Amino acid sequence: MTLVNAAIDRIGMTSFQWKLFFLNGFGYAVDSLLISCQGIAQPAVSQEYGSPSAQLAGIALASQVGLxxxxxxxGLSADIIGRRFAFNSSLFLAAIFVIIAGGMPDYISFSALVALYSAAVGGNYILDSTNMLEFLPNKYSWLVTFMSLWWAVGYTISGLLAWAFMSNYSCPSDAVTCARVDNMGWRYLHFTTGGLVLILSILRVVVIRMVQTPRWLLSQNRDEEVISFLANLAEKHGKPLELTLEELRQEGNIIHTDQSVWSAVRIRQHFVALCRTRKLAWSYTVIMLNWLVIGMVSPLYYVFLPYYLASQGRKVGDDSNYTTWRDYAINQVAGLIGPLIAGVLVESKIFGRRGTMAIGAFATMVLQFGYTQIRTPAQNVGVSAAISAVSNIYYGTIYAYTPEILPSAHRATGYAICVVLNRIGGISGVLVGSYANVETTVPLFVCAALFALLIVLSLLLPFESRGKRIQ
Structure with a gap:
């Protein structure tokens, strides 16, 4: 692995990696775009069709189960069959399901399609960050943190589309009945989003011919393919390559690769290796707790954000459809600031990865406590937009830090377990939001308390990956 990393460093940053930054970034953007898409649609769908449960947010729950x-x-299959299959197919599947979802005739069928398109993109930022990291020269590893800008781009697109469609083509919030003809906004939202995702999925296949990452190939004992890829990359961009197949083979063979990738021995290794030492086990335990907590707080705040904006707007005397969705769009645009700040802080000696996460969590906690005390419409949009910005400092960093501290051969498995816990937390968050009454400030206090916990969990992480060689 050290030899391959050194070869990638000598070749340096090429147009291949820059294309990956955009194409893998599409996965980040689609993940957040579709998570917010169902959250935007949920109030309108419930108003038109009614909800099977008076309290349970079934659409949001379907999304979390699908994710x-x-x-x-x-995630779990990526260490077994490689990263390429998900890269080439996940966005296409999501696009088809999103377009179909826009035509669903009732609450249950729409929820089912939400679950399907959520499942299609449910592992995107696992694979996209892993994929990107494993092709990068070490000094460009900060780009994985910066990739979270794409996550904010997805939210921004959904916010602008919601402002355009939901404010103009939705039933008034106080309407007694809500007919299809008066409530086309959520359908237009899904048709437009599905078309956009379809275009992005085609670009992923047309712009670049994805190959398995050299680090994954190495873990499979496929040394010839590693050298072939590096040689082609170096030749195409006029870069040096001193590493030879003989040098790799002199290091010996990866054990158990004579057995099937689906054998119990090889699959077990993907799990056992994550906790091979005491310090590694402690690190992985704390990182899993981080993911569990953000799983609870993300849907509790972001999925129910339209409700908070409307209820807080009602408190200050401005809760019209137009104002709610305008403020939602402003929130999502403000979210673009967070990854930019994170990209700078993670490379500073003072903060590094762990300090940046703690700062993002602390600022979000303070602002969410403050959001419960707003008194004017300007405060409603200003404080909520600031929350979107600073929370993305934390999110952007945790998305990059997680694959950095996991071993390459088992990286996708380790990340997948974290995200599975994240989705379990997400289901919990939806249930809390469903029964805690999002028309009040109670869920906001819960969110703020969870971010306080994230400050502690960030500082408990034993490894600081800034400036370190990523294996």
Missing amino acids: LAGAAFW
Whole structure:
């Protein structure tokens, strides 16, 4: 692995990696785009069709269940069959399901399609960050943190589309009846989003011919393919390659590769290796707790954000459809600031990865406590937009830090377990939001308390990956 990393460093950053930054970034963007898409649609769908449960947010719950299934399937399979299959197919499947969802005739069928398109993208940021990291020269590893900008781009697109469609083509919030003809906004949202995702999925196949990452190939004892890829990359970009196949073979063979990738011995190794030492076990335990907590707080705040904006707007005397969705769009645009700040802080000696996560969690906690005390419409949009910005400092960093501290051969498995826990937390968050009454400030206090816990968990992480060689 050290020899391959050194070869990638000598070749340096090429147009291949820059293309990956955009194409893997599409996966980040689609993940957040579709999570917010169902959250935007939920109030309108419930108003038109009624909800099977007076309290349970069934659409949001379907999304979290689908995301859990997707994380388990795409993530756990990536260390077994490689990263390429998910890269080429996940966005296409999601696009088809999103377009179909826009035509669903009732609450249950729409929820089912939400679960399907959520499952299609449920492992995207596992695979996209892993994929990107394993092709990068070491000094460009900060780009994985910066990739979270794409996650904010997805939210921004959904916010602008919601402002355009939901404010103009939705039933008033106080309407007694809500007919299809008066409530086309959520359908337009899904048709437009599905078309966009379809275009992005085609670009992933047309712009670049994805190959398995050299680090994954190495873990499979496929040394010839590693050298072939590096030689082609070096030749195409006029870079040096001193590493030879003989040098790799002199290091010996990877054990158990004579057995099937689906054998119990090889699959077990993907789990056991994550906790091979005491310090590694402690690190992985704390990182899993981080993911479990953000799983609870993300849907509790972001999925129910339209409700908070409306209820807080009602408190200050401005809760119209137009104002709610305008403020939602402003929130999502403000979210673009967070990854930019994170990209700078993670490379500073003072903060590094762990300090940046703690700062993001602390600022979010303070602002969410403050959001419960707003008194004017300007405060409603200003404080909520600030929350979107600073929370993305934390999210952007945790998305990059997680694959950095996991061993390459088992990286996708380790990340997948974290995201599965994240989705379990997400289901819990939806249940809390469903029964805690999002028309009040109670869920906001819960969110703030969870971010306080994230400050502690960030500082408990034993490894600081800034400036370190990523294996």
